[in-house]
Amino acid sequence: MATEMVPHTALTLVDQLPAFQILASFLAAPLIVVLGSRRLAWPIAFIASAMSLIVALMLLSQVMDGTVISYRMGGWAPPLGIEYRVDAANAFVLVLVSAISTLILPYARTSFGKEIPLRHHTAFYAAYLLCFSGLLGVTITGDAFNVFVFLEVSSLSTYVLIAMGAERDKRALTAAYDYLIMGTIGATFFVIGIGFLYMATGTLNMADIADRIVEQGGNRTIRAGFAFIVVGIGLKVAMYPLHRWLPNAYTYAPSAVTAFVAATSTKVAVYVLLRFIFSVFQPNFLFEFNTLEYIILPFALIAMFAASFVAIFQSDFKMMLAFSSIAQIGYILLGIAFLTETGVTAAVVHLFNHGITKAALFMAVGAYVFSANGSYYDTIQGLGRRMPLTSAAVVLAGFSLIGVPGTAGFVSKWVLVQAALEKGWWPVALLIVASSLLAVIYVWRVIEVLYLRATPQGCQVREAPASMLVPMWIAVLACIYFGLNTDLTIGAAETAARGLMSGSAGMR
Amino acid sequence: MRHHLILRVITKLLIGTIMLFALYVQFHGDYSPGGGFQAGVIMAVAFIIYGIVFSLDDVQRVLPPWVVHKMAAAGVLIYAGTGVYSLFAGYAFLDYAALSPHHPVHGQHYGILLVELGVGVTVTGVMVTIYYAFTSRTPILDDEAW
Numbered sequence: 001m002a003t004e005m006v007p008h009t010a011l012t013l014v015d016q017l018p019a020f021q022i023l024a025s026f027l028a029a030p031l032i033v034v035l036g037s038r039r040l041a042w043p044i045a046f047i048a049s050a051m052s053l054i055v056a057l058m059l060l061s062q063v064m065d066g067t068v069i070s071y072r073m074g075g076w077a078p079p080l081g082i083e084y085r086v087d088a089a090n091a092f093v094l095v096l097v098s099a100i101s102t103l104i105l106p107y108a109r110t111s112f113g114k115e116i117p118l119r120h121h122t123a124f125y126a127a128y129l130l131c132f133s134g135l136l137g138v139t140i141t142g143d144a145f146n147v148f149v150f151l152e153v154s155s156l157s158t159y160v161l162i163a164m165g166a167e168r169d170k171r172a173l174t175a176a177y178d179y180l181i182m183g184t185i186g187a188t189f190f191v192i193g194i195g196f197l198y199m200a201t202g203t204l205n206m207a208d209i210a211d212r213i214v215e216q217g218g219n220r221t222i223r224a225g226f227a228f229i230v231v232g233i234g235l236k237v238a239m240y241p242l243h244r245w246l247p248n249a250y251t252y253a254p255s256a257v258t259a260f261v262a263a264t265s266t267k268v269a270v271y272v273l274l275r276f277i278f279s280v281f282q283p284n285f286l287f288e289f290n291t292l293e294y295i296i297l298p299f300a301l302i303a304m305f306a307a308s309f310v311a312i313f314q315s316d317f318k319m320m321l322a323f324s325s326i327a328q329i330g331y332i333l334l335g336i337a338f339l340t341e342t343g344v345t346a347a348v349v350h351l352f353n354h355g356i357t358k359a360a361l362f363m364a365v366g367a368y369v370f371s372a373n374g375s376y377y378d379t380i381q382g383l384g385r386r387m388p389l390t391s392a393a394v395v396l397a398g399f400s401l402i403g404v405p406g407t408a409g410f411v412s413k414w415v416l417v418q419a420a421l422e423k424g425w426w427p428v429a430l431l432i433v434a435s436s437l438l439a440v441i442y443v444w445r446v447i448e449v450l451y452l453r454a455t456p457q458g459c460q461v462r463e464a465p466a467s468m469l470v471p472m473w474i475a476v477l478a479c480i481y482f483g484l485n486t487d488l489t490i491g492a493a494e495t496a497a498r499g500l501m502s503g504s505a506g507m508r
Numbered sequence: 509m510r511h512h513l514i515l516r517v518i519t520k521l522l523i524g525t526i527m528l529f530a531l532y533v534q535f536h537g538d539y540s541p542g543g544g545f546q547a548g549v550i551m552a553v554a555f556i557i558y559g560i561v562f563s564l565d566d567v568q569r570v571l572p573p574w575v576v577h578k579m580a581a582a583g584v585l586i587y588a589g590t591g592v593y594s595l596f597a598g599y600a601f602l603d604y605a606a607l608s609p610h611h612p613v614h615g616q617h618y619g620i621l622l623v624e625l626g627v628g629v630t631v632t633g634v635m636v637t638i639y640y641a642f643t644s645r646t647p648i649l650d651d652e653a654w
Binding site for chain 1: 601
């Protein structure tokens with residue numbers, strides 16, 4: 001037996017890309033701690049993030065035509081071994097996450113200089129990279145349990161990142177603690193759900209689970225698993241009644257952390273939800289249909305209005321944006337609840353467009369925190385002339401948040417309305433437009449505070465440094481670019497939606 | 509003034525045995541129950557009991573906090589480094605066959621030993637970090653600090 005030789009064909013570096021996707025940042029994190037050098041921490045983090053972006057773009061270009069890449073961890077074949085599986089849907093999310101991270105790191109360097117004590121800097125970049133690689137891992141893996149593991153890697157490091165805001169505001173500690181409790185409950189529900197699926201199917205590989213569910217049809221165990229997974233991931237997504245952790249966590253975290261987490265973490269959770277609803281479970285099961293139509297759809301509509309209303313009455317720019325995020329997640333969930341290809345396309349496009357819009361807005365908030373030392377409306381009033389570039393970025397990104405034509409936000413809302421009309425649900429289409437009017441109000445309040453109120457006497461506030469303005473404006477210009485040129489986003493989202501909608505066949 | 513003579517003598521006797529047992533559990537883990545997680549905890553116990561019976565300062569003179577932090581990270585590097593080696597040798601990530609291409613079964617043995625060593629180092633580091641974090645806590649913040 002020992003002499004038996006297994007023929008081995010060497011893998012090329014291109015074959016190894018799915019592993020590199022995670023490894024660049026996952027190796028860099030302990031390396032930063034072992035080196036322990038404050039000066040090297042940022043360059044290492046940036047190189048790791050940029051490498052991830054390049055790998056993600058290469059993967060996306062390979063799968064855009066609908067092919068699926070499968071990578072065997074440790075050489076063990078699926079369904080026994082852990083499989084990394086890249087298709088259009090997750091390659092798209094991989095690009096979003098690594099692009100946002102690469103954009104935010106140069107910004108973070110300046111922003112953290114002021115917000116985080118120097119002794120925490122190396123630990124901070126290590127935690128940041130762990131969070132980043134966890135998010136990439138959740139996205140790329142094709143193994144249900146591996147999703148849980150990476151979800152925990154990213155969540156645990158997110159709690160640390162949020163708690164680091166305690167230097168500026170001690171409430172960051174309670175915010176991080178709330179998120180820790182809620183996030184852990186979510187993760188527990190998720191893993192219980194996977195336990196049920198494992199009980200029913202005897203496998204953890206997502207494609208394999210899907211096949212076996214088709215064979216045996218729906219039964220009570222699978223239904224219980226579905227319920228637990230939807231609630232567990234719902235907590236991570238901040239689906240409407242499970243959103244309470246989000247506003248405080250976003251408001252009291254350091255600015256760059258908020259920008260990164262807001263733009264990526266909930267989006268990755270939405271991707272997991274999509275993957276489970278469409279690929280692992282079958283949309284044509286009656287119970288799933290009912291869940292989406294009678295539970296997720298109403299909650300998505302409530303989120304769009306309730307969270308927008310709350311956002312209007314905030315007195316802190318950052319808190320307002322946090323509530324607006326909950327409303328925007330409502331749009332994404334609405335797209336999923338339509339259960340049509342156009343609906344899923346809208347969800348995937350909005351996931352991307354909202355990601356870059358919120359990244360731009362939260363980076364602008366960070367610039368106010370940097371220069372004016374706060375983001376309350378009282379603190380930033382009249383800064384439109386003192387910080388012209390930052391404020392102009394707020395206006396443009398705000399337009400994208402509302403969905404003004406010519407911005408990224410318009411494209412996704414347009415597709416969403418189209419999906420509603422396609423289904424003949426015109427009241428829902430009207431509600432989408434009506435809730436956009438609420439967005440007009442809360443964005444207008446900020447513009448009014450910035451431009452129409454008088455600057456306080458003796459105001460010494462200066463424009464933020466270029467290292468913060470450049471990433472912010474790249475994100476703003478991306479909002480406009482993807483509003484005018486929709487080939488890339490809608491094209492990728494359509495391929496992704498088609499792959500997801502074909503159910504387990506899409507996993508072949 | 510030094511109390512608990514018996515406790516201190518017994519602890520000193522035990523620490524060596526505990527460490528030896530940790531190493532046994534670590535490196536015999538692929539034949540018998542055990543492995544990196546268990547061994548790491550047992551190894552950490554040797555330091556924690558020293559800290560409890562003597563004092564935090566004593567144990568931190570043996571194992572300073574910065575070393576513990578580096579251990580936690582270094583273990584992960586050993587683990588992932590094994591995978592990266594196999595990756596550049598033309599095998600899948602963490603395919604231990606790469607460690608001994610002419611004898612893949614031996615490769616699996618070497619691989620699991622290396623990877624478990626990484627796990628052991630990290631778990632020791634993390635367990636001792638948790639102990640340090642709890643015992644060296646500063647008093648609760650006063651009302652002004654909030």
